[in-house]
Amino acid sequence: MITLKNVSKNYGGLQALSSVSLTIPSGTVYGIIGRSGAGKSTLVKLIGLLENPDAGEIYFDDRRVDNLRGADLLVCRRQFGMIFQHFNLFSSRDVFGNVAYPLEIVGKDKVYIKDRVLGLLELVGLSDKAHSSVNKLSGGQKQRAAMARALAVCPKFLFCDEATSALDPQTTSSILQLIKNIRNKVNLTVVMITHQMNVVSDICDYVSVVDGGKVIESGTVKELVGFPHSKIAKDFVSSLIPSYEKTFKNLLQNSIIFRLYFSNDIVTQPIVSRLIKECQLNVNILSGAVRTVKDQFFGELVLELIGPAQDLKFAVDKLKSQGIVVEKLNV
Amino acid sequence: MFNTLQMLIEPTLETICMTIVSTIFALILGFPVGTLLCVTSAGNLIPNATLNSVLGRVVNVLRSFPFIILMIVIFPLSRLIVGTSIGTAATIVSLSFAATPFIARIIESALKETSSELIQAAKAMGSTNAQIVFKVIIPESCPAIVSGITLMIITIIGYSAMAGAIGGGGLGDLAIRYGYQRFRMDIMIWAVSIIVIMVELVQFLGDKIVDKIMIKRGMR
Known part of the structure; x- marks a missing residue:
C-alpha cells in the first residue's frame, strides 16, 4: 500500500x-x-x-x-x-x-x-x-x-x-x-x-x-x-469516444444541448421516449454510445431538448433523480 | 638520403613516446577533474556550485596560458620530478600538465551528454552515485570520450613539436635545429611530413573506434 x-x-x-x-x-x-x-x-x-x-x-x-x-x-x-x-x-x-x-x-x-x-x-x-x-x-x-x-x-x-x-x-x-x-x-x-x-x-x-x-x-x-463529477473528469471520460461537442455548438447555436451519462440498468431504459412522453419535450438525438468497461455498461447521450423552460427544468430534475448525470453543453 | 632518414628515426620515436606517455598522465590527472566538473554542475548528480566554480576557474586559468609560457613556468616542477628541464622526460612533464585542463573540459562536455532522464532512471533503481558514474555516465559517453581523447592526442602531438623550440626533443626540435637554424629544407619537410602522417593516423584510428562503438550500439 x-x-x-x-x-x-x-x-x-x-x-x-x-x-x-x-x-x-x-x-x-x-x-x-x-x-x-x-x-x-x-x-x-x-x-x-x-x-x-x-x-x-x-x-x-x-x-x-x-x-x-x-x-x-x-x-x-x-x-x-x-x-x-x-x-x-x-x-x-x-x-x-x-x-x-x-x-x-x-x-x-x-x-x-x-x-x-x-x-x-x-x-x-x-x-x-x-x-x-x-x-x-x-x-x-x-x-x-x-x-x-x-x-x-x-x-x-x-x-x-x-x-x-x-x-x-x-x-x-x-x-x-x-x-x-x-x-x-x-x-x-x-x-x-x-x-x-x-x-x-x-x-x-x-x-x-x-x-x-x-x-x-x-x-x-x-x-x-x-458518474464523472468534475469538468476535467467528464472531459477525460468523453475522450473515450470521439467528441462532436464543437460541431454541435457551431451547428445549433440557439438550441439547448445536454450530455447524459448513465450506467448499467439505465442503459436498457427508454430514456428518450420518456422525455418525449412524460416531459412533453421535443428531442433531437445528436450522438449516443454505449461502451463496456470491465464488464459494465456505460452510456452517453447528447440530446437537443426543445420545449418551455419549466419543462426543461422538470426533465433535467427527473433525469437526475434516476441517477443520470446531466451536463448542459451550451448556455 | 640514408643519413637523413637515420637522423629522423630517433626524434620520431621521441615524439611518439612523449605523446603516448603525456596522454596517459594527462588522462590520469584530467579524467577525474572532468568527471568532477560534470557531476558537480547544476542539475547533475551531486550539484555543488562552490566546488564547480573553483575547479572551473582553475581549469580556465591554466587553459588560457599559451603552451610555450606554461612550459617555462613548469620548468622548476620538471626539474623536481625528472631532474632536468630539457629533453624528452622534461617535456613529458610539461605536456602532461598542459594537457590536463584541456582533457578535463573535454571529458566534462562528453559526460554531460548523458541525458538527465537516464541518470534519474538509474537513481530510481537505487544506484549509488559511484555506480551511476562508472556504470552509466562513463559507458554511455564512450563515443564522445574517444573522440575527445583523439582530439587531445593530436593537440599533444602539436604541443610536442612546439616544445622543440625550447629544447624539448622530438621532431619539432629536429625541425628547428636542422631545418630552420641550419637551412636544411629537406629535414624540415621530412619532419613536418611525419607529424602530418601521425596526426592523420591518430584521427583515422579514433574515428574508426567511434564508428565501431556506434555500430555496436545500433546508432549508425
Missing part, C-alpha cells in the same frame, strides 16, 4: 502539488490521470523517491519513506520498479545488460543474474533479443525490455510514468496486456501515471484525476466512467 498524506511541492514559487492525499491499495492497478502540467511528473518524482516533498508524508506499507537518507534511501528505491515514456534504456548495454543492471548494483552473482535475466526476457517475450542493441528495438520492444529491467529486483511496486504515451494504440494494448499478465503471476501494485483515458479504463481498478496540483476526483474506474 502506498499512502500520501497532504503532500505539497513547490518549485521556485510554482505550486506543483498542493496538499495531495492518496491511498493506493496493495495489489491494485491505480491510475493517476491528468493533463500535462497537472502535477503528474512531480507526483512521480515524489513517489519514486527522487525528490522530497516540501510538506506532507509518504508511506510504503506503513513505513515512512519521504525522509529517508543515504543507504536507507537506496534500499528503499530498490523495492520498486519504474518504466518511463522514453524507456531510458542504457545504450552502452545490450538488452541482457540492461535487465542485469539493477541486479549488478545490488551485487548478485553472475549465475543468479543470468538465470533471472533470461527468465524475465522470456516473461516479456524478448528471449531472442537478449544480445541485441537496445537502439535496434521497436518502441514496444524497448518498453518490454524496460519492464523486464524494472521487474528484475522482484519489486512490490511498479510505477509507469506515461509508459504508453510514446507508443501506437496496438503496441499500447499489448504492453497493457503484458502488465495484466505479470500482475496475475506476481503480487504487484501498479501505479499508472498517464494522460490517456483509454489506458485507465483498460487496466486500472482505481483512478485519481489530478489538475492544477490537486486531486480533483478519486474512486474506482467504474465510478469515474459512470
